[in-house]
Structure formats: C-alpha cells, structure tokens
Amino acid sequence: MIEMKPLDIQTNDLAEELVGRYCRDLSKGTLKKYQANYLRLDGRDWQYYSIEHQLKQNTAQVYRAAWCFHHAYAIKRILERLRTETDIEHRHTLNLFLLAKVTELEDGRSLCYSPAVRRKKKSKRKSLHGKPGNWRECILGALAEPYKVYGIVTALTGCRPSELGKGASVTIINQELIIEILGAKVSDITEGGQPFRRLTINQSLPLARELLAIMESQETRELYVKTSSYSSWYRAFKRAAKSLGWGDLSPYSYRHQLSADLKALGQNNAFLSKVLGHRSSRSRSNYGQFLQGRSKGGSGPITEVYAPLEVRIYDSQFLDETPSTGPSLG
Structure with a gap:
C-alpha cells in the first residue's frame, strides 16, 4: 500500500469537503444552466467575467456557482483516479493536479464582486x-x-x-x-x-x-x-x-x-x-x-x-445596528 504524505492527506480532506459542497445532487435544469454559463466564461474566472460584462450581483452569483461546480467536478474526477491508481509516479502527478485544482477553487470562491452601479430597490x-x-x-x-x-x-x-x-x-x-x-x-x-x-x-x-x-x-x-x-x-x-x-x-x-x-x-x-x-x-x-x-x-x-438549513451569518450581531446594503458574493 502506498503511504500518503501529510500534505497529501490534508489536501485530500479539503478536496472531499469541496466536492461534497459543490457536487451534491442537482436538478437537470441547474446542471444545464451551469454548463451554459461555464461555456460563456471561456476559461475566465467568474469575477473577471462579471466585471467585464458589468453583471448584476445576482447574475454574477449564478456564474460563480457554475465556476465552482466545474472546478469541484474536476476535483471529483481526480479523487476517483487516486482511489484506483497504484503507480507511485502517477499518484504523485495526480496529487499535484489535485493540489493545483483545490488551490484554484479555494482562491476563486473567495473572490468578491460588487456591481459598479447598484440598483435602487423599490421597497x-x-x-x-x-x-x-x-x-x-x-x-x-x-x-x-x-x-x-x-x-x-x-x-x-x-x-x-x-x-x-x-x-x-x-x-x-x-x-x-x-x-x-x-x-x-x-x-x-x-x-x-x-x-x-x-x-x-x-x-x-x-x-x-x-x-x-x-x-x-x-x-x-x-x-x-x-x-x-x-x-x-x-x-x-x-x-x-x-x-x-x-x-x-x-x-x-x-x-x-x-x-x-x-x-x-x-x-x-x-x-x-x-x-x-x-x-x-x-x-x-x-x-x-x-x-x-x-x-x-x-x-x-x-x-x-x-428551518432545516443553516443560516449564513455575515453581518453585525444586533439587528438594531445599521443594516447591510444587500447581498454580497464574498
């Protein structure tokens, strides 16, 4: 049995976490939309594309989701290869690919985007x-x-x-x-x-x-x-x-x-x-x-x-403080 280095184990655990988050069961309609949006990115990251096209914030979030899914799916395929690969050199190469993809996804999903001009909501x-x-x-x-x-x-x-x-x-x-x-x-x-x-x-x-x-x-x-x-x-x-x-x-x-x-x-x-x-x-x-x-x-x-799903907490602890101006992709 091939022994994995501590870095490989750490990377593997993070990779499994990212796959679990972004490659969960999705509807056919969602997958189709992800595919279409990722093709429009044409190799660019979602933030660059959003700035270039001055997307609305919610639209940019859809492109972010498509970008994250594509990268997580690539990580999933590498993990599947690692489970069956026995050649030491091939495993080493796959681990390098895995580290690069995990790093790319971690960096990309942490990017923030705000439109140059905010729409004023009718409340x-x-x-x-x-x-x-x-x-x-x-x-x-x-x-x-x-x-x-x-x-x-x-x-x-x-x-x-x-x-x-x-x-x-x-x-x-x-x-x-x-x-x-x-x-x-x-x-x-x-x-x-x-x-x-x-x-x-x-x-x-x-x-x-x-x-x-x-x-x-x-x-x-x-x-x-x-x-x-x-x-x-x-x-x-x-x-x-x-x-x-x-x-x-x-x-x-x-x-x-x-x-x-x-x-x-x-x-x-x-x-x-x-x-x-x-x-x-x-x-x-x-x-x-x-x-x-x-x-x-x-x-x-x-x-x-x-409610069954956890709430993502971003802003101040108390509701009587100045409220945030709207959703963010950070």
Missing part, C-alpha cells in the same frame, strides 16, 4: 411610515371573506404571497399554535431560501386569537390555508387598504412589518432570517426597519422557529 417597507400600530387589525376588519384568513396567516408569519399560493398548514400541537410554510425563492444555484419553515405563534396576539377562533368555529385543530388566486387576494387587500386611506400598502407590507417587529425586539440574525425563509443574514436588511417595529417588549410574535 414596500416605506409604506409602513405613518401607519398606526394596529394597521394590520384595521385591514383585517375591512377584508371580506374568505380573505380574512389569508390576511391573518400572512400577518402572523410574514410569508410571501407566492408561499401562501403553495399553502400554509396551521395546527395546534401540545397547546401550541404552529404554522408551517413551504419556501419560495429556493435555489441550488444561489444556495438561497429555506425549503420550509415551522413557526410557533404567540397566542396572546389579537390576530392569533382570531385564527384560533376560526379553527374553533370549524371544530378543527388543523387548517390548510391556500390562496386560489394571488390576483384576487391582492385586489381584495388593496380594496380594504384604500377604504382606510392606505393605498400604498400591499400584502407584502405584512412581511416588512413582522421583520420590523422582530428587529425592535432585538432578535438575532439567524432567528429573523429563518422566520423570513432566508439562508443569508444579509437578506433580512431589505425588510422592515427597527424604528418601524410595533413590538418593543414581551415575548414577541414568534416564540420559536425551525
């Missing part, structure tokens, strides 16, 4: 300015059936309209009110989004009591809430909001308000990111602001959250 969080603390309850009172329950679930969870289109499961388990949401914007390419999240709701909230009353009236401990049409839900919400003189509000305003409430309570980045269905702590900076929070004390609207 619905501005719509919260000047609204009373009970605007959500006011909207609920103005909503017609069956849209009231849509408003309640969206306000309690901050779910996206597209997620409510997939359906939310509301259950009472061990006297706790649990709402489970299937995630949207889940992508292998950008490594973004939680596939699902499970929120434990504070039952003392007025809207939580409204939801419990609906379940009690239906004599059920399980409720499935799903919009049949986003456009009809959106129009119903806008009618209710305009009747109150708040035409700038939309269903997405619920998401911003919940985020602002959690920031005002000082919830940590990982908690808030999971509540919103994110995998990056940077994303939460786009939702709500500390000063817009209606909850400055107590246990908060969400007492517990579970």
Whole structure:
C-alpha cells in the first residue's frame, strides 16, 4: 500500500469537503444552466467575467456557482483516479493536479464582486411610515371573506404571497399554535431560501386569537390555508387598504412589518432570517426597519422557529445596528 504524505492527506480532506459542497445532487435544469454559463466564461474566472460584462450581483452569483461546480467536478474526477491508481509516479502527478485544482477553487470562491452601479430597490417597507400600530387589525376588519384568513396567516408569519399560493398548514400541537410554510425563492444555484419553515405563534396576539377562533368555529385543530388566486387576494387587500386611506400598502407590507417587529425586539440574525425563509443574514436588511417595529417588549410574535438549513451569518450581531446594503458574493 502506498503511504500518503501529510500534505497529501490534508489536501485530500479539503478536496472531499469541496466536492461534497459543490457536487451534491442537482436538478437537470441547474446542471444545464451551469454548463451554459461555464461555456460563456471561456476559461475566465467568474469575477473577471462579471466585471467585464458589468453583471448584476445576482447574475454574477449564478456564474460563480457554475465556476465552482466545474472546478469541484474536476476535483471529483481526480479523487476517483487516486482511489484506483497504484503507480507511485502517477499518484504523485495526480496529487499535484489535485493540489493545483483545490488551490484554484479555494482562491476563486473567495473572490468578491460588487456591481459598479447598484440598483435602487423599490421597497414596500416605506409604506409602513405613518401607519398606526394596529394597521394590520384595521385591514383585517375591512377584508371580506374568505380573505380574512389569508390576511391573518400572512400577518402572523410574514410569508410571501407566492408561499401562501403553495399553502400554509396551521395546527395546534401540545397547546401550541404552529404554522408551517413551504419556501419560495429556493435555489441550488444561489444556495438561497429555506425549503420550509415551522413557526410557533404567540397566542396572546389579537390576530392569533382570531385564527384560533376560526379553527374553533370549524371544530378543527388543523387548517390548510391556500390562496386560489394571488390576483384576487391582492385586489381584495388593496380594496380594504384604500377604504382606510392606505393605498400604498400591499400584502407584502405584512412581511416588512413582522421583520420590523422582530428587529425592535432585538432578535438575532439567524432567528429573523429563518422566520423570513432566508439562508443569508444579509437578506433580512431589505425588510422592515427597527424604528418601524410595533413590538418593543414581551415575548414577541414568534416564540420559536425551525428551518432545516443553516443560516449564513455575515453581518453585525444586533439587528438594531445599521443594516447591510444587500447581498454580497464574498
């Protein structure tokens, strides 16, 4: 048996880690997109290509993912050769190739990119300015059936309209009110989004009591809430909001308000990111602001959250500090 040097073992372990990260099971659509993007790179690294073509940040991230996958796949092929190769000279050559590829991937994936001109996002969080603390309850009172329950679930969870289109499961388990949401914007390419999240709701909230009353009236401990049409839900919400003189509000305003409430309570980045269905702590900076929070004390609207994927923490520890300006590829 051929003995490996300590450097070879260290390189091998890192190589296995990189292959596990970037060569996991991917859909055919993702692999096809990786292949097309890598061909466009034409031998250039993803950062150089992004700068040359002044790509938007999210587009650059897709090229980064394609570049990393291609290099990790090359590492995977070298590792497969090493498992069967017995010739000492050939193993030595393969180890040199492996070290070069691992170094190249490590260097390339650590590169950062920011567009020369940042796009200014149109954020619905501005719509919260000047609204009373009970605007959500006011909207609920103005909503017609069956849209009231849509408003309640969206306000309690901050779910996206597209997620409510997939359906939310509301259950009472061990006297706790649990709402489970299937995630949207889940992508292998950008490594973004939680596939699902499970929120434990504070039952003392007025809207939580409204939801419990609906379940009690239906004599059920399980409720499935799903919009049949986003456009009809959106129009119903806008009618209710305009009747109150708040035409700038939309269903997405619920998401911003919940985020602002959690920031005002000082919830940590990982908690808030999971509540919103994110995998990056940077994303939460786009939702709500500390000063817009209606909850400055107590246990908060969400007492517990579970999401299966770890949140990548990049920025400050406390949510009342200046938020980051947006996602980064660092």
